[in-house]
Amino acid sequence: MTQPQNNTAIIGAGIAGLACARALAAASRPVTLFDKARGPGGRMSSRRLPEATLDLGAQFLSVRDATFADALEGWQASGCLAEWPTSLWSAAEDGWHRHRDDLLRLCGTPRMSALTRHLAEGLELHAGTHIERLEGDARSWWLVDTEGRRHGPFTQVVVATPTPQARTLVAPHDAALAEACAAVIQRPCWAAWVLFDAPLPGLPEVDHDWQAVRLADPALRFVVRNHLKPGRHDQGESLTLLANLEWSEARLEDGPETIAEALLDAFQRGLPGDVTLPEPSAMGAHRWRYAQPDVFATGEAVNLDYRISGNGLALCGDSWRGPRIEDAWLSGHHLGEVLASEPNRSPLSTPDASRRKGHLAP
Ligand SMILES: Cc1cc2nc3c(=O)[nH]c(=O)nc-3n(C[C@H](O)[C@H](O)[C@H](O)COP(=O)(O)OP(=O)(O)OC[C@H]3O[C@@H](n4cnc5c(N)ncnc54)[C@H](O)[C@@H]3O)c2cc1C
Structure with a gap:
């Protein structure tokens, strides 16, 4: 041949x-x-469940490099990317604050894997x-x-x-x-997902439709509302909860249910005011053994x-x-x-x- x-x-x-x-x-x-x-x-x-599509790995891409920015223009024109999140928050001891910077952030639509x-x-x-x-x-x-x-x-x-x-x-x-x-x-990371039948309650002094929040919890670093990503408005309240890397490393062999519960508890602790989360209808977790280079x-x-x-x-x-x-x-x-x-x-x-x-x- x-x-x-x-x-x-x-x-x-x-x-x-x-x-x-x-x-x-x-x-x-x-x-x-x-x-x-x-x-x-x-x-x-992305994981596709009957009730929801969940991004369990990367949540959005951010743009710093000119060559990458040029490539993005073509991808955006093809409709597989949209600007997101536009309502990004950071949790602090005195409540949640809107996160502002000049970075362009985009996510895949209707799911991250579209790109x-x-x-x-x-x-x-x-x-x-x-x-x-x-x-x-x-x-x-x-x-x-x-x-x-x-x-x-x-x-x-x-x-x-x-x-x-x-x-x-x-x-x-x-x-x-x-x-x-x-x-x-390459360090590991647990990514949990939680579905609710009802929308989350409103949070004091936070946008009603907040899309993502960074937390300073030992277990939990980032929470995302999948149903508020572009192209996913037909699904109900569906969260992705990303764990801290050190915490993930220490719990690498735990079961997904235990991980999902622990991360949901951490999210409840990080909510401002006296807000209580509704009961989830389903939850689980995915372990990324090689999540992030260190x-x-x-x-x-x-x-x-x-x-x-x-x-x-x-x-x-x-x-x-x-x-x-x-x-x-x-x-x-x-x-x-x-x-x-x-x-x-x-x-x-x-x-x-x-x-x-x-x-x-x-
Ligand atoms: C939980 C999590 C959240 C993240 N959040 C963000 C974010 O918000 N923004 C951001 O910019 N980045 C984020 N990242 C990082 C980003 O996802 C990665 O940097 C990027 O996707 C890595 O791409 P890659 O092509 O290098 O590797 P990968 O995406 O890992 O691709 C490697 C591929 O190789 C395949 N493979 C492996 N071994 C074999 C084999 N022996 N034979 C055949 N196939 C094989 C795998 O199936 C896989 O598809 C996140 C990552 C994780 C895990």
Whole structure:
């Protein structure tokens, strides 16, 4: 079989893998995505219950970088993003205060995963495909999934997953990449959801339709009203409660019911005045084992955005830049642009990795 030149496999169809794929596809480079989940999205995915759609990972994206802002204009025009939250609050001992700053914040509509679904359009994606290991060398790579199926050959493989998962895949082939992965800690986070039959009671001196609040509780850091997100007005009162990372770490093996109850109690404690929450009709929790990158390898990773080795392996994702959607997108986008700018090489040639920005010195 003739191997296509510079065909790339990307493991992970979160925002980083998708950004990398789109940059390669824009340069007419063949690219195939693989994700173990049923669809694209990763930590931007949403849970759909009969009663409500809940964002349990990222709640909104914020915009700081000009390249990211340019990309957003097109996504907004396609209708998959809308400005939100417009009523953001911070809880303090003397009550809740409106949070004001100049940041543009947007969320997916009708759910957070609308953006990643939009970015996946037209790309070849093998969903429900858990890649267990890589086989190959600098000339060609094969991906082996948990069903024993082999996918390939590819001239390069991008691993766009949290670092612990990336490390498992690259460790047998590249000690330096594996070491870089080991240096980035991805911290866990519990995300609870709570449904109510009745709307929440009004809060003193707070907008009736407040959308999200930051809390200073040891357990709970952020509460979001899903039904007040754009495109979701047909669902009832439905909260997402995000736990603090330290608290989540200490309760990683607790059951979801216990977690949901503890976070709901924390929310009740954080309400201003004597307001009492109504009885929930349903609740649960999702554990993100790898929620947010914390420690960056030797302090230099923040500026590198991604990692490339000389043997056709590369890494991108929020681990290499920072803990936000914007960081993950920029990491994947920059990596995709660098890979796309390389001349087509025959499968038998050796890539000149030293020219690449994210090259990892041996
Ligand atoms: C609870 C929570 C709240 C957050 N809130 C915000 C927020 O409000 N704003 C913000 O900007 N950011 C937020 N973030 C962070 C943001 O979600 C992430 O930074 C971003 O989504 C990371 O994207 P990624 O593509 O790097 O990784 P991911 O989204 O994790 O994508 C990795 C993908 O790889 C797949 N995968 C892993 N291993 C394999 C394998 N072996 N084979 C195949 N597929 C595999 C996974 O299924 C996943 O789809 C939040 C994160 C969490 C967890």
